[in-house]
Amino acid sequence: MFDYTIRRTLLAIPTLLFISLILFLLLDLAPGDPTAQLPLTIPPEVKEKIRESLGLGQPLVIRYLLWLQQFFVNEPLHYLTEITGWDLSGDRQRVLSWQSRSPVVDIILQRLPQTLWVVGMSYVVGVLIALPIGIISAYRQYSWFDQIGTFVSMIGFSVPTFFTGVLLIVVFSVELGWFPSIYDTTHVVDDWSSFLFQVKQMIMPTMVLALYNAAQISRFMRASMLDNLNQDFVRTARSKGLRESTVVLVHVLRNSMIPVVTVIALGVPTVFGGAIITEQVFKVNGLGQLLITAIQANDIPMVQSLTFIFAILIVAFNLIADVLYGVLDPRIRYD
Amino acid sequence: MTDITQSKLEQQSKPRSQWLDVWDQFSTHKGALAGAGFFLFVLLAVIFGPYVWAIDPQYIDIRARNEGMSLAHPLGTDQLGRDTLARLIRGGQTSMAVGLTAMLLSLVVGTLIGVLAGYVRWLDGPLMRLTDLFLALPLLPLLLVIIMLFRETLRSALGPEAGIFLLMVFVIGITSWMQTARIVRGDVLSLKEREFVLAAVSIGTPGRRIILRHILPNVLSPIMVSATLGIANAIITESALSFLGLGFPSDFPTWGRLLFDAIDYLQQDPGRVLWPGLAISLTVLSVNYMGDGLRDALDPRIRGR
Secondary structure: OHHHHHHHHHHHHHHHHHHHHHHHHHHHHOOOOOOOOOOOOOOHHHHHHHHHHOOOOOOHHHHHHHHHHHHHHHHHHHHHHHHHOOOOOOOOOOOEOOOOOOEHHHHHHHHHHHHHHHHHHHHHHHHHHHHHHHHHHHHOOOOHHHHHHHHHHHHHHHOOHHHHHHHHHHHHHHHOOOOOOOOOOOOOOOOHHHHHHHHHHHHHHHHHHHHHHHHHHHHHHHHHHHHHHOOHHHHHHHHOOOOHHHHHHHHHHHHHHHHHHHHHHHHHHHHHHHHHHHHHHHOOOOHHHHHHHHHHOOOHHHHHHHHHHHHHHHHHHHHHHHHHHHHHOHHHOOO | OHHHHHHHHHHHOOOOOHHHHHHHHHHHOHHHHHHHHHHHHHHHHHHHHHHHOOOOOOOOOHHHOOOOOOOOOOOOEOOOOOEHHHHHHHHHHHHHHHHHHHHHHHHHHHHHHHHHHHHOHHHHHHHHHHHHHHHOOOHHHHHHHHHHHHHHHHHHHHOHHHHHHHHHHHHHHHOOOHHHHHHHHHHHHHHHOOHHHHHHHHOOOOHHHHHHHHHHHHHHHHHHHHHHHHHHHHHHHHHHHHHOOOOOOOOOOOHHHHHHHHHOOOOOOHHHHHHHHHHHHHHHHHHHHHHHHHHHHHOOOOOOO
16 A cells, blocks of 8 residues: 555656646747836836846746746745744745745735635535435435435536626625625634624635535435445345444445545545636635736746646645545555 | 247337437436427527527617616616627527537547547557646646637637637637546447457458447447537536636627626626526536436446336
């Protein structure tokens, strides 16, 4: 198992390098010049200096390697310096945003909590809704609960989050006025009433994403339970005289959870992607909104770092899903 | 005696084709039937709608702006007095066209890669690594980046409409073929070892003919199922991009763009977001139901039960 984990981890490194190369080339080969927006009154030689200071003068390979060094060596060293107080980073160049001239990673860390709160909460809520629904609809297949459950999950699966979000805003903010339509990220929770406000403003974005996630996971849960409910070992367990709750919740559920757990792990990075849209709907200034504004401002280092972080998340959670599958299901270990 | 059983047998079993069986199974799934009906309705409405509802979607009637539902404008008008129904139909044309072409592109790429990986042994490794690589790409951020970077160039080269249409179709198609490729590869791998393929090989059928005559027809069912899922995915992606303001320009409506434009008028006219949103959701829902039904109908283990 340990071998398998190590092997999978090593395989992830070339994948990540390749993705970073693709991202780098894509952004580099694309037309568009970051200095194109500067006023025309700037003399050409000054403009050339600005280009050089942005690091645009060097050949492609050098710039790619430099970027790799900045991202994988300089940034971690800088954080080690901050945490431990030892001077490890010296005056190493960090990845700077072209918009604000401040380090990209600092801005990302500022935005991360908002995204994690909304996205993380919605994923947890989604999973908590999905599991019981999937279990009950599989156990009582074709009952009215199952019919309604599958219908609702089909709807949640089909209706895009930007429509559910807007619909919720129309109903609960415009018509009823219960919840604010814009997420206030400057809000500080320090007493009971401000906590209530925080809960209120989180309900809508969280529910939108939770519905979408719950729909997908409950479909998997149902299918996986149905696969296991007719197995021989279930009949054996029943004929031994075990209680029905033990049969379903221990014998069937534990086996059905194997694929579902991996699906849940695989879903985490896609939720970050989907949050881009939800953040835009509710004006949450998280990572998704940062990406959109950076794209519109042609801020290439920021776009590069953010997309690459999304890629790292995907690769990491793929790895986690693979290893989890091996841990949970001894049949598929390759050792 | 034998004559009687012979005629009896003939009476009992009228010649039935495989597709008749598939249709029988499909029509027992009510959701799938309703979905197919609705999808057909949308398709027809989008194609023939402009002839029935002949108002020009670009016609600006500033005195009739922000109107609610009325006989002259069944779904109301927008802030410039343009008829919402006409714009919805025009938007549907673009959305459906993008959905269908992007789906076709991703099917062609997916099937090609899947068949090649499954049939040609030395291509299997590299092609599957490529598929894994594409699956590891952060798709939505990447789509946004590609569109932002290449939009202006294509727009000036091919004109605003054709340029963005091509970009959309290409970008969506090229980022959604991976599931199809994986499924097709798996099926081809198992088909390749079957006796009928062996028989074809042993009489000297060239590889190209084996793929076209013996393998492709047998992987048609997973391809058809992923086609329906592909349409749903393409429509959602297109409207999501338009919703983020990175899709089609505003004078060239699609469902996602109409929804995006309506958000600014959420306070004044909350009903306006409803129509394009409903159009997207119902179309995707019907396509997904169709896919569910097709999956059951094309699976011979379920069929006839």
